[in-house]
Amino acid sequence: MGERGGCNNNKSSSSSSSCPKGKRDDIYHVLHKVPFGDGPYVRAKHAQLVDKDPEAAIVLFWKAINSGDKVDSALKDMAVVMKQLDRSEEAIQAICSFRSLCPKQSQESLDNVLIDLYKKCGKIDEQIELLKRKLKLIYQGEAFNGKLTKTARSHGKKFQVSIKQETSRLLGNLGWAYMQKMNYIMAEVVYRKAQIIDPDCNKACNLGLCLMKQARYEEAQLILEDVLDGKLPGSDDGKSRKRAQDLLTELSSLLPAPHLSEILALDDEFIKGLEQMMNQLGPVRSKRLPIFEEISSFRDQLAC
Numbered sequence: 380m381g382e383r384g385g386c387n388n389n390k391s392s393s394s395s396s397s398c399p400k401g402k403r404d405d406i407y408h409v410l411h412k413v414p415f416g417d418g419p420y421v422r423a424k425h426a427q428l429v430d431k432d433p434e435a436a437i438v439l440f441w442k443a444i445n446s447g448d449k450v451d452s453a454l455k456d457m458a459v460v461m462k463q464l465d466r467s468e469e470a471i472q473a474i475c476s477f478r479s480l481c482p483k484q485s486q487e488s489l490d491n492v493l494i495d496l497y498k499k500c501g502k503i504d505e506q507i508e509l510l511k512r513k514l515k516l517i518y519q520g521e522a523f524n525g526k527l528t529k530t531a532r533s534h535g536k537k538f539q540v541s542i543k544q545e546t547s548r549l550l551g552n553l554g555w556a557y558m559q560k561m562n563y564i565m566a567e568v569v570y571r572k573a574q575i576i577d578p579d580c581n582k583a584c585n586l587g588l589c590l591m592k593q594a595r596y597e598e599a600q601l602i603l604e605d606v607l608d609g610k611l612p613g614s615d616d617g618k619s620r621k622r623a624q625d626l627l628t629e630l631s632s633l634l635p636a637p638h639l640s641e642i643l644a645l646d647d648e649f650i651k652g653l654e655q656m657m658n659q660l661g662p663v664r665s666k667r668l669p670i671f672e673e674i675s676s677f678r679d680q681l682a683c
Contacts, residue, residue: 418443418446418448418449419439419440419442419443419446419448419453420439420440420443420448420449420452420453422439423436423437423439423440423442423443423453423456423457424436424456426439427456427460433460433463433464434464436456436457436460437457437460437461437464440453440454440456440457440460441457444457444477444480447480450477450480450481451480451481451482451485451488451489454473454474454477454478454480454481454489455485455488455489455492457470457473458470458471458473458474458492458496459492461473462495462496462499467496467499467500468500470492470496471493471496471497471500471502474489474492474493474496475493483524484524487513487522487523487529490509490512490513493509494506494509494510494552497509498556503556503559503560506552506556507553507556507557507560510549510552510553510556511553513549514546514549514550514553517542517545517546517549522542522545523542523545527541527542528540528541528542529545543576543577544577546573546576546577547573547574547576547577547578547579547582548577550569550570550572550573550576551569551570551573551581551582551585553569554566554567554569554570554573554582554585554586554589555585557569558585558588558589558592561592563589563592563593564593566585566589567586567589567590567593570582570585570586570589571586574586578611578612579611579612579613580606580611580612580613580614580616580619580620580623581613581619583602583603583605583606583611583623584603584606584619584622584623584626586602587599587600587602587603587606587623587626587630588626590602591626591629591630591633594633596630596633596634597634599626599630600627600630600634603623603626603627603630604627606619606620606623607620607623607624607627
């Protein structure tokens with residue numbers, strides 16, 4: 380008896396005849412995440428994802444761009460492949476040269492690719508300028524094409540991102556860029572604003588590191604302890620907790636030696652009482668044994 384629905388799994392049937400052609404095509408495209416069609420962009424994605432041939436994929440992405448076949452997607456995907464091949468400078472030039480051919484709704488995602496490329500190449504000033512421009516668009520109400528949320532994709536999964544989350548994320552990236560410039564004052568200002576808008580433990584760790592760079596160890600310690608105490612979103616993430624713990628370990632070697640009262644956790648009243656007791660004991664007696672006291676008196680007589 381055959382199975383209900385789907386494709387016939389009878390071993391006597393060949394793979395080519397067990398499923399209708401349309402069904403086989405659907406399974407193939409879903410499995411390999413390759414779009415439908417036969418244009419240069421689809422062939423480029425096939426070379427990238429199925430054949431695992433990045434050089435061939437780049438050639439086909441260029442053909443897609445030049446022929447006007449899904450230019451925005453081809454440009455972004457080609458830049459990602461170039462970055463993997465350490466050709467980030469070339470990818471930056473490609474985006475800057477051809478982004479004018481892409482629709483307005485693709486410009487934000489192209490900016491995000493550019494930010495990653497600038498970071499990869501160590502172009503900190505360009506990264507800061509672009510992040511500021513994106514934040515300005517949010518302030519002017521022009522980000523997300525005027526919407527309050529947008530659909531983002533990570534590791535093949537789609538999720539919704541709010542303007543608030545995006546603002547905090549961009550501020551976090553800006554803070555890290557200032558850290559690379561060793562402008563720790565600006566980095567601190569930006570990180571604190573990001574934490575007010577949408578706090579998380581990753582930015583808290585970065586803020587803690589920023590304060591450590593300014594030798595403000597006690598403030599850094601409090602922030603990092605908040606991560607370990609689970610007071611921030613994402614504090615249950617093992618990687619973030621380990622980073623916070625590593626920073627606290629480094630911090631412990633930088634903190635000044637604690638005062639005796641801090642070590643013993645003594646309060647003021649106890650310390651005052653201890654001082655009074657010491658005063659009542661009187662002056663400290665000589666630590667010499669009695670025999671030496673007697674010898675010293677004979678020495679004084681001989682001297683006469």
